[in-house]
Amino acid sequence: MTDERMLKSLGIDSIDDLFSDIPASVGIDDIDIPSGASEMEVIRKVTEILSANVTAYDHPCFMGGGVYNRFIPSAVKAIISRSEFVTSYTPYQAEVSQGMLQALFEYQSYIAELTGMEAVNSSNYDAATALGEAAAMCYRINKRKKFLIPQVINCDKRSTLRNYVKGIDMDIIEYSYDFDTGEVDLNDIMRKLDEDVAGVYIEVPNFLGVIDRQTVDIKSIIGDALLVVGVDPISLSLLKAPSSYGADIVIGEGQSLGSPMNFGGPMLGLFGCRQELVRKMPGRIIGLTKDAEGNRAFCMTLQTREQHIRRSRATSNICTNEALMAVAAAAYLAIVGRDGLQTIARSNMAIARKLRDALSSVDGVECSTLEAPFFNEFPARLPIKPEKMSKILLRNGIIGGVPLAKHVPEMGDCMLFAATEMVTDSDIDKLINIMGAIV
Known part of the structure; x- marks a missing residue:
């Protein structure tokens, strides 16, 4: 059905008549809407936009605080x-x-x-x-x-x-x-x-x-x-x-x-x-x-x-x-089973301790801030503001930990690092090398 036939069947002269109840004062006269594009062109453009994201799929991720980067079968x-x-x-x-x-x-x-x-x-x-x-x-x-x-x-x-x-x-x-x-x-x-x-x-x-x-x-x-x-x-x-x-x-x-x-x-x-x-x-x-x-x-x-x-x-x-x-x-839970879940938990604990030991070797970084045992994340005191550290790490292709200032003000100079089964030795090495160069 052509536009003219649709308008005629509705008893109106133009599409604008459909919006006659909207005051002209809140309307927008000139909207720069580009011409239509094919599906292939849209996919190419959206993929280009999405490529600007830094995601845990292709970058080391040490962020936790409630949401974690985990392997999903x-x-x-x-x-x-x-x-x-x-x-x-x-x-x-x-x-x-x-x-x-x-x-x-x-x-x-x-x-x-x-x-x-x-x-x-x-x-x-x-x-x-x-x-x-x-x-x-x-x-x-x-x-x-x-x-x-x-x-x-x-x-x-x-x-x-x-x-x-x-x-x-x-x-x-x-x-x-x-x-x-x-x-x-x-x-x-x-x-x-x-x-x-x-x-x-x-x-x-x-x-x-x-x-x-x-x-x-x-x-x-x-x-x-x-x-x-x-x-x-x-x-x-x-x-x-x-x-x-x-x-x-x-x-x-x-x-x-x-x-x-x-x-x-x-x-x-x-x-x-x-x-x-x-x-x-x-x-x-x-x-x-x-x-x-x-x-x-x-x-x-x-x-x-x-x-x-x-x-x-x-x-x-x-x-x-x-x-x-x-x-x-x-x-x-059905796929990983009881033994698999325990293996994942143990690997998280082991990787977190390896990460803590590695961070402790960086000058100015203090990881022994708490004495109690921990699971798969821990705070580390940094020599520079955690928010600044996050930005530097991100520019270098690493998703850092969670700055604690807004969550626990008393630990405003600390960053919460998490380690899951997705963190590899090379991820830790990359983090340590970049942080070592910063501080």
């Missing part, structure tokens, strides 16, 4: 690329999609095994929103208005948490840490505990990579306040499950389980709790049941969302989740 992408799985949403009439529900059920089962939690939901957006949901869940359980978090935490996670609890007027109170070890200050936690504290949040490993040796003691000192533990799922193949030291709620970032960094999203929020708290847990749970003919079937259960029940009774206003990323996590 090709089979993971092949599985989640199947038409049965490719969706950014949990399907309505979900019971028709038994394959999707079974994959999510397997995901829940894997996370439950890693964390020791009896109930796990089918995902949250990311670790930050999972923390916000955990604080709100603590309030629903005991109606208290204070939530304790560590002073050492990713600032974006802290910001998301504060936004989450504004509506319930909850106070977020920070407790300090030991500047020598990097571990929490138990005495400060005890000083800030009172009858209004709903829950206490700890991270294992924490934001600085420290494996806090006092974690096992925290439940015994916080009384009837709920213990919320943030985890790195890779580390759980070697560390004790949070359930073993009294965790009531466990959250975490599941991006390491088969999802790329994706410029920060989509991520995968892990969320689990003790069985007796399950009806206060946000999100959805995939359950195992039987159909009308007695056959095994999967179904969505405990969907206490504002779409399904009265908003005032809903445990969460989140209307969707990260179903595809959860399927990726299930596929990743």
Whole structure:
């Protein structure tokens, strides 16, 4: 159909008539839109633009702080690329999609095994929103208005948490840490505990990579306040499950389980709790049941969302989740297995220690800033501003660590370096050579 015939069928004289309700004062007269291009030309141009990016695919990457450059088996992408799985949403009439529900059920089962939690939901957006949901869940359980978090935490996670609890007027109170070890200050936690504290949040490993040796003691000192533990799922193949030291709620970032960094999203929020708290847990749970003919079937259960029940009774206003990323996590864990996950965790620890020793050899760089054991990342004090170091490294084709100034102001002269299985000896050598030439 020609333009003239389309305009005539609509009863208008020009395309401008379609926008007659828009005031001329906000319109733009001259827009420099180039003529159309072929698909081949568009691909060539977009590829040229993208080539300016410095990515972890072709450059050494030492950035962590919550999102990590990890190896993803090709089979993971092949599985989640199947038409049965490719969706950014949990399907309505979900019971028709038994394959999707079974994959999510397997995901829940894997996370439950890693964390020791009896109930796990089918995902949250990311670790930050999972923390916000955990604080709100603590309030629903005991109606208290204070939530304790560590002073050492990713600032974006802290910001998301504060936004989450504004509506319930909850106070977020920070407790300090030991500047020598990097571990929490138990005495400060005890000083800030009172009858209004709903829950206490700890991270294992924490934001600085420290494996806090006092974690096992925290439940015994916080009384009837709920213990919320943030985890790195890779580390759980070697560390004790949070359930073993009294965790009531466990959250975490599941991006390491088969999802790329994706410029920060989509991520995968892990969320689990003790069985007796399950009806206060946000999100959805995939359950195992039987159909009308007695056959095994999967179904969505405990969907206490504002779409399904009265908003005032809903445990969460989140209307969707990260179903595809959860399927990726299930596929990743099934492929690498228990032994494979432990091998990955051990290699991370070994490479991180090799990186630390190498950085310590650079004049002016101090890596022995903390005494406690660490997993796969650690802070290093630099002789120049970390932000400046990042720019120099980037110009030399290296993605450096995370400058800590905005996250932990007391460590403004430090950079957080992470090492995963993707870091090679040659990557470390290149980093050391460039940093050595700078300082």
